[in-house]
Amino acid sequence: MSPEFALMPEQASSVSAEYDALLFTEIGISVFFGVGICLAIMFLAWRYRAGSEVDRSDPPEGDMRLELLWSGIPLVIALGLFVWSAKLFITMRTAPKNAMELHVIGKQWMWKIQHPGGKREINELHVPVGKDIKLVMSSEDVIHDFFIPAFRVKMDVLPGRYSMLWFKPIREGTYRFFCAEYCGTSHSKMIGRVVVQSPADYASWLSGGGNNEPPEVAGKALFESFRCGTCHREGLTGRGPVLDGLFGKQVRLAGGGMVVADENYLRESILDPGGKIVEGYQKLMPTYRGQIGEEGLMQLIAYLKSIAPDGKQPEEKR
Amino acid sequence: MSTDSHSHGDDHIHPPPSNFLTKYVFSIDHKVIALQFFFAGFAMFIVGGLFALLLRWQLAFPFQEIPLGLGKFFYPNASGNLMPPETYPTLVTLHATVMIFFVIIPLLTGTFGNYLIPLKIGARDMAFPTLNMLSYWVMPPALLMILSSYFVQGGGPGAGWTSYPPLSALPQASTSSGTGQTLWCLAVFLVGCSSIMGGVNYLTTIINLRAPGMTLVRMPLSVWALFITSVLQVLATPVLAAATILLLFDKNLGTSFFLPTGVAVGGQAITQAGGGNPLLFQHLFWFYSHPAVYILILPAMGLVSDIMPTFVRKPIFGYKAMAYSMSAIAGLGFIVWGHHMFQAGINPYMATTFMVSTMVIATPSSVKVFNWLGTLWGGSITFATPMLNCLAFVSMFIIGGLSGVFLAATTIDIFLHDTYYVVAHIHYVVFGGSVFGIFAGVYYWFPKVTGRKMSEFWGKVHFWMSFVAFNGVFFPMHIVGIGGMMRRIADPTVYQHLAPLQDWNVYMTMFAVVLGLSQFIFIANVAISAFRGEPCGKNPWEATTLEWTTTSPPPYYNYEKIPVVYNPPYEFSVPGMEKDYLMQTTPPEAV
Ligand code: HEC
Ligand code: HEM
Ligand SMILES: [Cu+2]
Ligand SMILES: [Cu+2]
Numbered sequence: 001m002s003p004e005f006a007l008m009p010e011q012a013s014s015v016s017a018e019y020d021a022l023l024f025t026e027i028g029i030s031v032f033f034g035v036g037i038c039l040a041i042m043f044l045a046w047r048y049r050a051g052s053e054v055d056r057s058d059p060p061e062g063d064m065r066l067e068l069l070w071s072g073i074p075l076v077i078a079l080g081l082f083v084w085s086a087k088l089f090i091t092m093r094t095a096p097k098n099a100m101e102l103h104v105i106g107k108q109w110m111w112k113i114q115h116p117g118g119k120r121e122i123n124e125l126h127v128p129v130g131k132d133i134k135l136v137m138s139s140e141d142v143i144h145d146f147f148i149p150a151f152r153v154k155m156d157v158l159p160g161r162y163s164m165l166w167f168k169p170i171r172e173g174t175y176r177f178f179c180a181e182y183c184g185t186s187h188s189k190m191i192g193r194v195v196v197q198s199p200a201d202y203a204s205w206l207s208g209g210g211n212n213e214p215p216e217v218a219g220k221a222l223f224e225s226f227r228c229g230t231c232h233r234e235g236l237t238g239r240g241p242v243l244d245g246l247f248g249k250q251v252r253l254a255g256g257g258m259v260v261a262d263e264n265y266l267r268e269s270i271l272d273p274g275g276k277i278v279e280g281y282q283k284l285m286p287t288y289r290g291q292i293g294e295e296g297l298m299q300l301i302a303y304l305k306s307i308a309p310d311g312k313q314p315e316e317k318r
Numbered sequence: 319m320s321t322d323s324h325s326h327g328d329d330h331i332h333p334p335p336s337n338f339l340t341k342y343v344f345s346i347d348h349k350v351i352a353l354q355f356f357f358a359g360f361a362m363f364i365v366g367g368l369f370a371l372l373l374r375w376q377l378a379f380p381f382q383e384i385p386l387g388l389g390k391f392f393y394p395n396a397s398g399n400l401m402p403p404e405t406y407p408t409l410v411t412l413h414a415t416v417m418i419f420f421v422i423i424p425l426l427t428g429t430f431g432n433y434l435i436p437l438k439i440g441a442r443d444m445a446f447p448t449l450n451m452l453s454y455w456v457m458p459p460a461l462l463m464i465l466s467s468y469f470v471q472g473g474g475p476g477a478g479w480t481s482y483p484p485l486s487a488l489p490q491a492s493t494s495s496g497t498g499q500t501l502w503c504l505a506v507f508l509v510g511c512s513s514i515m516g517g518v519n520y521l522t523t524i525i526n527l528r529a530p531g532m533t534l535v536r537m538p539l540s541v542w543a544l545f546i547t548s549v550l551q552v553l554a555t556p557v558l559a560a561a562t563i564l565l566l567f568d569k570n571l572g573t574s575f576f577l578p579t580g581v582a583v584g585g586q587a588i589t590q591a592g593g594g595n596p597l598l599f600q601h602l603f604w605f606y607s608h609p610a611v612y613i614l615i616l617p618a619m620g621l622v623s624d625i626m627p628t629f630v631r632k633p634i635f636g637y638k639a640m641a642y643s644m645s646a647i648a649g650l651g652f653i654v655w656g657h658h659m660f661q662a663g664i665n666p667y668m669a670t671t672f673m674v675s676t677m678v679i680a681t682p683s684s685v686k687v688f689n690w691l692g693t694l695w696g697g698s699i700t701f702a703t704p705m706l707n708c709l710a711f712v713s714m715f716i717i718g719g720l721s722g723v724f725l726a727a728t729t730i731d732i733f734l735h736d737t738y739y740v741v742a743h744i745h746y747v748v749f750g751g752s753v754f755g756i757f758a759g760v761y762y763w764f765p766k767v768t769g770r771k772m773s774e775f776w777g778k779v780h781f782w783m784s785f786v787a788f789n790g791v792f793f794p795m796h797i798v799g800i801g802g803m804m805r806r807i808a809d810p811t812v813y814q815h816l817a818p819l820q821d822w823n824v825y826m827t828m829f830a831v832v833l834g835l836s837q838f839i840f841i842a843n844v845a846i847s848a849f850r851g852e853p854c855g856k857n858p859w860e861a862t863t864l865e866w867t868t869t870s871p872p873p874y875y876n877y878e879k880i881p882v883v884y885n886p887p888y889e890f891s892v893p894g895m896e897k898d899y900l901m902q903t904t905p906p907e908a909v
Contacts, residue, residue, distance in 0.1 A: 007797070007800055007801060008800065008801075009802060009815065019729065019732075019733065022727070022729060022730065023724075023730055023733070023800075026723070026724055026727065026730060027724075030720040030721070030723070030724070033716075033720060034716055034717055034720050037687065037691070037713075037716050038713045038716065040691055041691060041694065041709060041712060041713055044691060044694035044695055045694060045699055045701075045709060048630070048694060048695070048696060048697045048698060048699050049698075049699050049700075049701070050631075050698045050699055050700045051698075056696050056697075056698065056891075058696075060635065060692060060695060060696060061632075061633050061635060061636075063636075063692075066636075066688070066692070067636055067639045067685065067689075070684060070685060070688040071681050071682075071684070071685050074680055074681050074684040075678070075680075075681045078677040078678065078680050078681070078723065079677065081677065081723070081727055082673060082674060082677050082727070085673065085727035085728055085729040085730065086670045086673065086728065086729075088729045089666060089669070089670065089673075089728040089729045089732075090666055090667075090670070092729065092732065093666035093669075094666070108491065108583065108584065140581070140582050140583075141484065141488075141491055141581060141582060141583045141584075142484045142485040142488070142491050142492075142583075143482055143484070143485065143596060145661065145736060147736075147804075149733070149802045149815070152732060152733050153732065154661055154732050154733065154735060154736075155661055155663065156661050156662045156663050158578075158596060158597070158662075158663055159484060159578050159580070159581045159596065160577075160578020160579055160580055160581065160594075160595070160596070161578065161595075161597075161663065163663035176813075176814070176815060178804065178813070180735070180736040180737075180804050181482075181736060182407065182410075182477070182478055182485070182805075182806040183485060184407075184485060184491055184492045185403055185404050185407070185492065186403075187407075187806070187807065187808075188807040188808050188809055188812055188813070189812065191812070191813070268579075271579040271580050271592075272579050272592070272593055275593070289579050289580060289592060290580075290587045290589060292580075293582065293585075294580065294582070297580070
């Protein structure tokens with residue numbers, strides 16, 4: 001075993017340290033019980049081997065108090081772990097409100113990333129240190145999984161659905177990220193690196209060459225070229241609901257029920273408009289399935305978000 | 319209770335079949351069917367083991383030639399005897415599929431369930447002998463399909479034993495998702511049918527055909543275990559059948575149950591796709607497959623609980639607690655499936671709910687462990703081969719159970735999911751648990767089946783080699799898992815951070831070779847002892863349950879006279895008796 005081997009990768013995000021504390025607590029408890037019980041087995045087996053001289057009078061056949069004791073202790077420990085783990089888990093799965101939002105699209109076998117300003121990169125992720133970063137991820141084809149060991153984050157990236165992941169890098173440096181869900185022949189090559197920079201370096205990296213237009217601007221252009229506005233506008237001629245301010249609101253559906261207009265809802269409204277009809281409207285909207293690609297969708301949704309200035313982050317999805 | 323089950327009166331004995339075909343091939347005798355499952359299961363154990371060794375070879379020496387020119391044999395279509403990259407996922411998929419669906423389930427429920435249930439409850443056969451025969455005969459086609467899938471155009475199934483769509487449903491995304499995957503779906507569907515037929519039969523048999531006096535609380539724990547397992551089989555397997563059929567439709571008939579709108583492969587839109595949900599498949603799959611992991615372990619727990627008292631010469635500790643905890647495991651087993659989907663994008667509050675139920679299931683599991691410990695306490699223990707395997711079972715199950723608790727903590731699972739840590743966990747429970755349980759059972763009941771004992775010496779050699787090599791292969795997987803080695807990767811050397819771990823991969827592979835080779839000792843022991851073994855009488859281990867009252871091997875009709883049961887199953891070292899055990903059939907007058 002070469003010297004550079006460390007049991008866990010370095011702690012490079014705001015949750016890494018607490019994650020490791022929980023992990024090592026659990027390792028401690030398990031080693032204690034695992035070793036303890038295995039030793040007890042060996043001890044009992046040796047002590048009561050056939051022919052040994054020990055007191056065997058009145059061997060126990062069952063004992064209610066013991067049964068309660070050894071169901072109670074593991075239960076209490078398990079529930080203690082549950083509370084700690086659940087708290088950290090909810091933190092790790094609830095992105096802070098003002099996190100900087102990046103888009104990630106996985107496809108066989110690469111990661112495409114787009115920054116809020118529109119800058120794109122492939123298999124590399126530049127982020128400023130000390131900022132809350134939220135990744136909004138989806139896949140073009142099969143299921144992938146975005147895994148940054150040093151940040152202790154991992155999340156499946158699914159087709160037809162947005163999943164989120166957030167982290168706050170605390171140290172500048174380069175870290176690896178991987179695809180952790182088997183996704184076809186070259187799965188093990190679906191690798192990239194995260195470059196954590198000082199905010200100034202990040203800003204100068206952003207401004208360096210090849211800048212694209214921001215996604216919401218591209219989205220606005222798409223909105224116009226697909227003529228969404230012929231229906232989605234104010235007044236009598238508008239046959240669809242007004243989309244300004246929609247993102248993050250509760251939407252009342254025809255036939256009862258409410259949904260929160262989050263990314264997944266917008267996506268579904270564009271690709272499967274017949275699925276959920278807004279109360280008071282007709283099933284008129286054509287589907288844009290096959291016409292808008294994964295990136296186009298991201299951009300359209302970014303546009304719809306940008307015209308909902310006070311739209312809060314949607315509640316967690318069902 | 320069962321005193322009314324007199325339908326098979328004492329005077330009603332069927333004559334054994336005289337013709338070869340009905341005696342050995344299309345037999346309706348539960349003992350012959352059990353042996354058919356045994357031979358099929360064991361043959362597949364060798365096949366699955368070979369897949370595993372090929373995997374291990376690749377992980378230790380990526381894309382290097384296998385010694386002795388064996389590459390030519392295993393990778394016939396490849397150039398230069400090297401494994402083609404597309405074959406690796408196929409090996410992973412087939413290894414797991416074969417081991418779970420074609421080895422452990424058939425060996426535990428097909429072999430031990432069939433052989434032991436009627437004998438242990440004092441019945442002449444299963445309730446539905448023909449259904450029993452059918453449950454075996456759907457296996458050979460399934461077996462042929464899964465084996466031939468390795469050779470078809472495009473390669474065998476390669477989306478993992480979990481076969482998540484869209485990967486498994488779209489040949490565009492992976493060549494192995496063509497004919498190979500179709501065969502996988504059909505084969506798993508057929509195995510599921512076999513499992514359902516078996517489960518229905520075992521349930522009916524245990525409920526209706528118990529001998530007079532065999533009340534529920536006099537049933538050996540193995541029968542309890544098989545009863546509870548059958549409930550799981552009957553309730554959960556139909557969901558697996560549904561999932562595989564829907565996947566088959568998506569793959570071949572253009573439906574879109576699991577394919578969401580907007581899927582495109584390589585920029586090409588998949589027009590068929592729309593409205594489906596890939597998570598639906600995961601829910602269906604795990605709704606079956608979590609209970610299925612208990613199908614894999616409960617019968618082994620039952621076997622071990624039966625065997626230990628015999629070698630400890632003491633009743634099992636906490637008989638009722640054992641039966642209740644198995645029922646609790648099975649019941650809770652239906653509400654924990656979401657723990658396989660913590661990272662799949664399900665709502666964090668839902669994940670937390672699944673975490674509670676999963677943590678709670680650790681309680682009945684630990685109750686079982688402590689009761690086995692209590693059984694040892696105050697006993698007089700002989701370390702015969704079956705007993706050694708039982709002790710291995712208990713200690714390996716502890717390690718596997720503890721690592722399960724890590725994974726059950728949603729937060730911990732974020733890092734460990736999809737790494738070798740999970741691989742270590744499943745092998746501690748399934749190999750360390752179920753397989754050692756199966757070994758214990760084979761060594762223990764072999765004398766009953768053949769009338770001869772297996773060699774103790776070679777049994778112990780086999781045990782110690784397997785035990786040491788097993789831990790050598792799988793314990794380091796916890797460490798490389800925490801060190802960040804992901805599962806289902808064909809070549810760990812492409813990952814920089816895994817470079818320090820590569821030596822471990824080589825050691826694990828060496829132990830794996832030892833583990834594989836030591837199984838030949840077992841096979842030879844079984845084969846030679848069947849003919850040359852020391853003949854034994856009815857009850858070589860001086861055990862107490864019903865099967866030891868009939869001849870070894872038992873006659874076609876099991877019992878000439880249906881036995882009458884007077885005693886609980888594990889009456890050893892009863893004070894004031896001249897022998898140290900009391901058969902279940904010994905009437906109170908005779909004591
Ligand atoms: C033919 C008219 C028409 C066109 C063109 C059209 N829509 Fe719609 N859209 C509707 C109607 C009608 C509804 C309300 C009924 C429903 O939910 O399907 C709707 C609903 C929606 C909703 C859900 C609104 C809510 O309040 O919940 C979104 C989002 C949406 N459309 C986006 C778009 C986008 C983006 C485009 C362009 C790519 C587009 N629509 C083009 C008619 C149209
Ligand atoms: C104490 C009881 C147990 C607990 C708490 C537990 C928990 C878990 C968890 C949370 C996972 C998911 C890990 C992940 O994918 O990230 C898992 C996986 C698995 N467990 Fe267990 N487990 C227990 C016992 C068992 C037993 C008894 C078996 C089988 C006999 C078993 C077989 C498996 C298998 C096969 C997988 C892997 C599935 C896959 O391929 O992804 N487990 N276990
Ligand atoms: Cu991948
Ligand atoms: Cu599970």
